[in-house]
Amino acid sequence: MQPxxxxxxxxxxYPPEARMLIVAHLEAIRQLPVSFVPNLLREAIDYDFxxxxxxxxxxxxxTVISSLTAAELEDWFRGFAQITLSPALERFDWVNxxxxxxxxxxxxxxxxxxxxxxxxxxxxxxARLLAALPPSxxxxxxxxxxxxxxxxxxxxxxxxxxxxxQGTYFGKLVPENGLQLLLAAVGSRAKxxxxxxxHWYVDGGDAAxxxxxxxxxxxxxLDGARAALLKNMQAEIRRPGMGPEELRTHLAELMPSxxxxxxxxxxVLDRFxxxxxxxxxxxxxxxxxxxxxxxxxxxRRAQPLTLLVRFAPxxxxxxxxxxxxxxxxxxxxxxxxxxxxxxxxxxxHWINQQRLPGASQSVFLAWFEGHQQAVVVSPSxxxxxxxxxxxxxxxxxxxxxx
Amino acid sequence: xxxxxxxxxxxxxxxxxxxxxxxDASRRRFLSGAGLLIAGAMLPEARAAxxxxxxxxxxxxxxxxxGGIRRAESFSPEGLQYIPHLVSxxxxxxxxxxxxxxxxxxxxxxxxxxxxxxxxQRVDDWGNQAPATPTLFEQYRKNLxxxxxxxxxxxxxxxxxxxxxxxxxxxxxxEFGANVVFPKQLMLMAIVNALRNGRTRDMADRDKVEAELExxxxxxxxxxxxxxxxxxxxxxxxxxxxxxETAIADFVHGGGPTSGDxxxxxxxxxxMRKFAPSLLVTVFSxxxxxHFGSYAMHLAxxxxxxxxxxxxxxxxxxxxxxxxxxxxxxxxxxGRDPDGSSTNGFFNHRADEDSTRDTWAMAxxxxxxxxAIVERPIRQVDxxxxxxxxxxxxxxxxxxxxxxxxxx
Numbered sequence: 001m002q003p004x005x006x007x008x009x010x011x012x013x014y015p016p017e018a019r020m021l022i023v024a025h026l027e028a029i030r031q032l033p034v035s036f037v038p039n040l041l042r043e044a045i046d047y048d049f050x051x052x053x054x055x056x057x058x059x060x061x062x063t064v065i066s067s068l069t070a071a072e073l074e075d076w077f078r079g080f081a082q083i084t085l086s087p088a089l090e091r092f093d094w095v096n097x098x099x100x101x102x103x104x105x106x107x108x109x110x111x112x113x114x115x116x117x118x119x120x121x122x123x124x125x126x127a128r129l130l131a132a133l134p135p136s137x138x139x140x141x142x143x144x145x146x147x148x149x150x151x152x153x154x155x156x157x158x159x160x161x162x163x164x165x166q167g168t169y170f171g172k173l174v175p176e177n178g179l180q181l182l183l184a185a186v187g188s189r190a191k192x193x194x195x196x197x198x199h200w201y202v203d204g205g206d207a208a209x210x211x212x213x214x215x216x217x218x219x220x221x222l223d224g225a226r227a228a229l230l231k232n233m234q235a236e237i238r239r240p241g242m243g244p245e246e247l248r249t250h251l252a253e254l255m256p257s258x259x260x261x262x263x264x265x266x267x268v269l270d271r272f273x274x275x276x277x278x279x280x281x282x283x284x285x286x287x288x289x290x291x292x293x294x295x296x297x298x299x300r301r302a303q304p305l306t307l308l309v310r311f312a313p314x315x316x317x318x319x320x321x322x323x324x325x326x327x328x329x330x331x332x333x334x335x336x337x338x339x340x341x342x343x344x345x346x347x348x349h350w351i352n353q354q355r356l357p358g359a360s361q362s363v364f365l366a367w368f369e370g371h372q373q374a375v376v377v378s379p380s381x382x383x384x385x386x387x388x389x390x391x392x393x394x395x396x397x398x399x400x401x402x
Numbered sequence: 403x404x405x406x407x408x409x410x411x412x413x414x415x416x417x418x419x420x421x422x423x424x425x426d427a428s429r430r431r432f433l434s435g436a437g438l439l440i441a442g443a444m445l446p447e448a449r450a451a452x453x454x455x456x457x458x459x460x461x462x463x464x465x466x467x468x469g470g471i472r473r474a475e476s477f478s479p480e481g482l483q484y485i486p487h488l489v490s491x492x493x494x495x496x497x498x499x500x501x502x503x504x505x506x507x508x509x510x511x512x513x514x515x516x517x518x519x520x521x522x523q524r525v526d527d528w529g530n531q532a533p534a535t536p537t538l539f540e541q542y543r544k545n546l547x548x549x550x551x552x553x554x555x556x557x558x559x560x561x562x563x564x565x566x567x568x569x570x571x572x573x574x575x576x577e578f579g580a581n582v583v584f585p586k587q588l589m590l591m592a593i594v595n596a597l598r599n600g601r602t603r604d605m606a607d608r609d610k611v612e613a614e615l616e617x618x619x620x621x622x623x624x625x626x627x628x629x630x631x632x633x634x635x636x637x638x639x640x641x642x643x644x645x646x647e648t649a650i651a652d653f654v655h656g657g658g659p660t661s662g663d664x665x666x667x668x669x670x671x672x673x674m675r676k677f678a679p680s681l682l683v684t685v686f687s688x689x690x691x692x693h694f695g696s697y698a699m700h701l702a703x704x705x706x707x708x709x710x711x712x713x714x715x716x717x718x719x720x721x722x723x724x725x726x727x728x729x730x731x732x733x734x735x736x737g738r739d740p741d742g743s744s745t746n747g748f749f750n751h752r753a754d755e756d757s758t759r760d761t762w763a764m765a766x767x768x769x770x771x772x773x774a775i776v777e778r779p780i781r782q783v784d785x786x787x788x789x790x791x792x793x794x795x796x797x798x799x800x801x802x803x804x805x806x807x808x809x810x
Contacts, residue, residue: 113524162741243528243530244528244561245528280695281693281694281695281749282693282694282695282696283695285694286694286695286696288695288696289694289695289696292695293695293746296746314696317661317691317696317699317702334698336698337696337698337699337702338698339698340697340698340701341695341696341697341698341699343697344697344748345697347741348741348746348747351741351742351747
């Protein structure tokens, strides 16, 4: 099918808000190349289950497309129009299965050596969209907090090596009640700036007590879903003809109910959590990877004003001999290895925060849990220096946000 | 200090060999039973010939390809700590190409097949297609009429298939290809098949073993994820299969704490000792745990690869079939993505950036005229024609150019 022939009835299986949105912009969508439209629908079909920041982005993108003249449409989408697809792809039910189409389209572009042309077209389109829709600044300075090294008694090697140059290193903090002070600060921000999905707490273990306005995701709370997913994956892997790409497609279509998640839960957050487990490699088995990936995806998708990530120790790498014997079904925890994972995870947290609007004013704090070391990146504090001030984490945060 | 998992593994090795722990006894029983299962699956085929004379120049080539390692974690001021053997034990006698570029597709199957063919390959990433131009194995075997047992590839990478051993090129192909061995996969297959066929009477508790294996296979750890052992066809030449399976059984009986790379090394060394092939490629992949997001485990994988390539060099120097007539080449497939890339940094190797494409290569042994550090950039496809020349093959037309520093 070509987009030109699209009718409102074809979106009958879409969730209600997604359907309404698409139909409102159908006239413009009909003018777009078939190599592009399924990729747009792939985002739009999940509109009902997206975070506010994502919904706003989709709405604005469709509004911009609808505002383009015929000549502008031709200009914007010329690169996509030059992509040729196979008859089989054009016959594919890309309206109802846009994600599956995108997978097959990607494979086809690869085999026909059109991948570079498609990438160029997508890059040019993205640049035009960005120029048409400059990002708006957040209502308050964005704050990121990474807490690493839970359970580590001592560690002599330098920490925060990659962030230190960006901020001030504190070597004599008062660590007492640090987690509580930081969570209280997140709770206060959530109260002061009540934005849906605007203030997050991610825990790589069991979540500590936190304020009711905070969006919380924890590794422990997803134990059941992770076990269900691993069982599902193993069953799929055993099926004849199942390969890595087929498995990825299968995982992308899993729903919260497939993993036994509560029906009464938050449908947006439940979908997000399923994606964490099905799209993030390693999130199913390593809590440190789960925490890092969750931070990345929360920043990319929800663009929170506050994001506190607390890393927890992951399981030790099990040698093959132990796997075969499984003599230790409850694997030991690797505290030091987890600290190294988390140190890198904190660095990536800061990098991903800096991609968002308001980066120059944003604040980031990374703390070695239970210890006196932390680094703070803030426009209020000098870069590349060390401080031996004996202040607690609450006061440190006040200083960073001042 | 930063190699937490490695430290754990070493501690585990001591435990495993001791007699104090009741857990050890059950673990050893299980492993012993697993070894019997593999022995039971052996075929009564003849062993391949040993100690054959190498055709051509008489020169042997051993290549160790390690997955994706960034310069930041290897040959850089901050990365040297992870590769002590490469730096201190091998470096002084080596020809080190500081910049060996992967200008092709930075995915495992394509990268390795590009190195092995001297042409940038652009085939299916998951090994569903063979390389499009002749591999070094085929060039060597066809050109010099070498036997099937004279070329081998041993790997633990999940993204490879047996198609890595021969191309789809006209007049070449599997008839001239290498023996390709995936030891970890073979080991798991042997145990799974035995369980399926009920041949577990040697186990103290069959139900327990089956439950344990199920748990292991269910992916409670990255070693178990992604191996489609039930569909994996054993492509091995029957003449050598017995030896391989015996080696795996020995490995299981040996019982040290292991990773895929340890098993790959063990198998490589066994092949060197039993078959002494003239051309042997081994692929280490523990570093690919990076795809699962653990930086500490990735660093541990680099340290393991660093140690194993050193042990491989020690084997070359100790084994009379190899000593003084072997060129040993070590190189990563590619780097990994830079911190801050949209692909989540070290997790992946997809970015079109130096961090992913600019890597290194180290050569040791008979083909190295003068130890040196070469700062001139080379391309990974230059290595195949260079190695072909060392082996005494007539050069095939390829995108690579023979490196003047490597000569027999």
